[in-house]
Amino acid sequence: MRFKIKYIIKYVLLILSSLTIQSSFLPWNYILDNNYGLKEFNNNKYADSEKLFLKADHDNPNNSQIKFNLASVMYKEKKYIESQSIYLELLKREKLDSILRQKIHYNLANVLYRMGQQSNPEMFWGNAIKHYEIALDIIPQDKNAKDNYEFVMNKLKKNNHQNQNNQTENKESNDKNNFNKNQTNSSDNSIRKIPQQLDDNISESDINQLMEQMKKDEESTQSSLNRRQENNSQNKNKSQMIKKDW
Structure with a gap:
């Protein structure tokens, strides 16, 4: 009798041990x-x-x-x-009940919004709006989806408006820089043409030197003019002489 009880106990322990080992594979x-x-x-x-x-x-x-x-x-x-990546993989599965599919679209839209906060908001938020719309098509009364849809839509509009303002500001800045550059170039050209103005603190000797230079320039100009008139007169006489000889 004692032998039988001992045998039964060993058998039960063996079964329990087997169940424990196999439990990880259940x-x-x-x-x-x-x-x-x-x-x-x-x-x-x-x-x-x-x-x-x-x-x-x-x-x-x-x-x-x-x-x-x-x-x-x-x-x-x-x-x-x-x-x-996981949400997109799930959406490829055909056997999805509508409630789970709606949740996937909603959660994926939230993911895309967060990604848009990090970079390229126009692309990510635009896609987020599409998934909110699908979620609302499945369950129109989903308040969270509706609220998030309106929130992201407003964010996208503000972002696009800000981008347009930035583009306008950049264009105006470039136009202004080009205008200033042209103004500078025009001034540079004018500086070479306009005589240098006298400084308020110019010395008397500098004035005399400048007057002397102006006098020389005037004499040189007058001399050049006289030579030109003389040449014209000679050419005229020569032309008249030729006519007479001919």
């Missing part, structure tokens, strides 16, 4: 990991939540809800590129 483990991941997510422990969702996704990669949760926690961790 098909419902991903459910536990996903549920624990949601718990950590709600406690704002996003890094721990991501690990659990990754584990659940590894065990059941075809589960769209787990992938959705994984993308959502990555959004919270500001891993926008990774989050966007």
Whole structure:
């Protein structure tokens, strides 16, 4: 009798040991990991939540809800590129219920808005608006989607208006610079043409020197004029003489 009891105990322990070893391979483990991941997510422990969702996704990669949760926690961790990639992958799946599809479009729009805050807002916010519109087409009464849609739309309009103002300001600045450049060039040209003005503190000797130079310039000009008149007179006489001889 004692032998039988001992044998039964060993057999039960062997079974329990086998169950423990196999438990890590049970098909419902991903459910536990996903549920624990949601718990950590709600406690704002996003890094721990991501690990659990990754584990659940590894065990059941075809589960769209787990992938959705994984993308959502990555959004919270500001891993926008990774989050966007998962949402886009999910949208390619045909077997999605309308509620989950609506949530994907809404969350993807939020991701795109955040990406637009970092760079190229016109492109990212424009795409975000499209996904908000799809989300509202599926569930028109979604207040969050409607509010975010209007918010991002206003941001995009302000951004476009600001870009137009910046372009106008840059154009006006360039026009002004070109105008000033032309003004400077014109002044430079004028400086070479206009005689230098006398300084208020110019000395008497400088004045005398300047007057002497002006006198020489006048004499030179008059001499040149006299020579020109003399040449013209000689040419005229020569022309008259030729006419007479001929």
